[in-house]
Amino acid sequence: MKGYIKLKGFTRWLRLGMTIFCTLLLAIACHHSDSIPMSDRTPNQACRHVEHAAGITCVPENFQRLVTLDETAFENAIALGVKPIGSVISDDSSYLHNELVGVKNIGKNGEPNIESILALQPDLILGSEYAKNIYDLTSKIAPTVLLKFGHSGEWKEVFNNVSIVLNRQEIGQKVMAKYAQRLDKFKQQMGKNLANLKVSVVRVYPNNINLYLRESFCGTILQDAGLSRPESQQFTASEAEKLFNNSIQMSIGYELIEKADGDVIFIWTGENTTQGNQTAQKNLKQLKSSLLWQNLKAVQENKVYLVPDYWIGNGILAANAVIDDLFKYINSYLYIP
Numbered sequence: 001m002k003g004y005i006k007l008k009g010f011t012r013w014l015r016l017g018m019t020i021f022c023t024l025l026l027a028i029a030c031h032h033s034d035s036i037p038m039s040d041r042t043p044n045q046a047c048r049h050v051e052h053a054a055g056i057t058c059v060p061e062n063f064q065r066l067v068t069l070d071e072t073a074f075e076n077a078i079a080l081g082v083k084p085i086g087s088v089i090s091d092d093s094s095y096l097h098n099e100l101v102g103v104k105n106i107g108k109n110g111e112p113n114i115e116s117i118l119a120l121q122p123d124l125i126l127g128s129e130y131a132k133n134i135y136d137l138t139s140k141i142a143p144t145v146l147l148k149f150g151h152s153g154e155w156k157e158v159f160n161n162v163s164i165v166l167n168r169q170e171i172g173q174k175v176m177a178k179y180a181q182r183l184d185k186f187k188q189q190m191g192k193n194l195a196n197l198k199v200s201v202v203r204v205y206p207n208n209i210n211l212y213l214r215e216s217f218c219g220t221i222l223q224d225a226g227l228s229r230p231e232s233q234q235f236t237a238s239e240a241e242k243l244f245n246n247s248i249q250m251s252i253g254y255e256l257i258e259k260a261d262g263d264v265i266f267i268w269t270g271e272n273t274t275q276g277n278q279t280a281q282k283n284l285k286q287l288k289s290s291l292l293w294q295n296l297k298a299v300q301e302n303k304v305y306l307v308p309d310y311w312i313g314n315g316i317l318a319a320n321a322v323i324d325d326l327f328k329y330i331n332s333y334l335y336i337p
Helices: 002-034 071-079 114-120 129-141 152-165 169-196 217-224 237-244 254-260 274-289 316-329
Strands: 047-052 055-060 066-068 124-128 144-147 199-204 209-212 249-252 264-268 304-306
Touching: 047 144, 047 152, 055 144, 066 071, 071 124, 071 152, 071 316, 114 129, 124 129, 124 152, 129 144, 144 152, 152 169, 152 217, 152 316, 169 217, 169 316, 199 217, 199 274, 209 254, 217 316, 237 249, 249 254, 264 316
Parallel strands: 066 124, 124 144, 199 264, 264 304
Antiparallel strands: 047 055, 199 209, 209 249
């Protein structure tokens, strides 16, 4: 009986020792695994190594569950024929609402929710360099690519890079070719009037008024359309950065509102909050009532158009929406032989 008791005690200690040993092995294995980002591990399926703003990631050739960390990545993926299963979603991007049907909301711009991303079990995560602060976390969930994004005027380069990441280069080339064809048609319709037409783009903030410059998102589209800009909006991105500490916009006071003049003025007032939008709308109303505004050429000729948020967008879908507005609003300048 005593021998049995000793054997039973020995067995209990043996089991305890094995448990501790296995636990230590598991802890060491987990530590080693966590120290290697998912994006740098060799996946079971075939993949391509892609260099990006946060490192080098092995992108699965046959990914099925894409999550995008910002609306630009989402929009570009949609344009390339890939619908993400989850994305950050903003109430401001009205032109994307139909595309967002069935897409899981993982948070707001700049605030993606890690738990929501994890729950979706993605096999690829795509975003911009602004998400570097969560790269270590997302790369443990799935291979993560964060693309460089300096400012909105670089939207074509960003779109091309997304097409490379998603292995949709041929589709991307066709999408951009269609963009160019639409602008060629616009130029043909405009005829001789095109070179003399100056287009101004104005944004009314709650606290100030900004002019969008030539290398902003909408500025690049206007250039591609062959449209001229007022002298006040002709600064390049590098010039604007030095002068205004902003590559794509410059602020003006009400007393300098003449810098916003042109043959046509496109103006936007939306903001990210209801309160901000109300303030901007109030400022726009005050602006329209001022004598300085009423003396502008475009105002006197009734060529001022309030446009949606896609004018300050970042993607090809927004670019095509801007082209729609060019066809719609600049009809009085069409060339008549």
